[in-house]
Amino acid sequence: MAEAQGAVCLIVGIVEVGLKLATTLQTYVESIRDAEERIRDVAVDVNSTASALRQLGEILEADKVAVVQKTTKVFKDEGRNEIEVLAEHCSKVYATITLLVTKAGSAGLQRKTSVKALSARPLAISSLGHDWKWSWLEPRIKRSQEQLRWLKMNLLFDLQLASLARYQLK
Numbered sequence: 001m002a003e004a005q006g007a008v009c010l011i012v013g014i015v016e017v018g019l020k021l022a023t024t025l026q027t028y029v030e031s032i033r034d035a036e037e038r039i040r041d042v043a044v045d046v047n048s049t050a051s052a053l054r055q056l057g058e059i060l061e062a063d064k065v066a067v068v069q070k071t072t073k074v075f076k077d078e079g080r081n082e083i084e085v086l087a088e089h090c091s092k093v094y095a096t097i098t099l100l101v102t103k104a105g106s107a108g109l110q111r112k113t114s115v116k117a118l119s120a121r122p123l124a125i126s127s128l129g130h131d132w133k134w135s136w137l138e139p140r141i142k143r144s145q146e147q148l149r150w151l152k153m154n155l156l157f158d159l160q161l162a163s164l165a166r167y168q169l170k
Contacts, residue, residue, distance in 0.1 A: 007084050008064065011057035014091045018050030021094050042097060042141060045148040049090055052155035056083050059162045074165045086154055093147045100144065104137040
């Protein structure tokens with residue numbers, strides 16, 4: 001029961017970070033007339049992974065209630081653990097994107113900053129510059145986007161399995 005509670009809290013926190021990152025990137029894209037279309041694509045990918053993760057978190061939350069009510073859960077412990085691993089991976093990718101776009105802006109970080117340090121604080125629109133060093137940023141962002149798309153496919157697969165399991169339980 002305590003593990004299930006921890007998983008839900010972890011997922012909720014990661015979803016918040018992802019949605020804030022997506023919102024910040026989208027706000028940046030809308031405020032800068034010549035913002036790169038690729039940044040808009042990153043914001044969409046971050047938002048979609050966070051949304052899928054939020055839906056899985058809601059199912060895990062319902063599983064906590066099922067344990068208390070002594071009814072059948074949707075996810076076994078292995079499934080919950082898999083979702084936790086995916087959530088942690090999402091967190092790392094979100095932090096990496098935050099670091100990349102912060103460094104790419106003209107107001108970027110001059111000193112070394114770890115991904116872990118950035119994951120704890122949200123990306124502020126004021127930390128994004130107008131003159132991005134896109135040649136430096138593009139290959140790194142593409143790699144992060146590939147990771148996000150892989151994560152999204154895994155999250156959606158788990159979400160489909162959960163939907164099927166819920167249907168069969170009813």
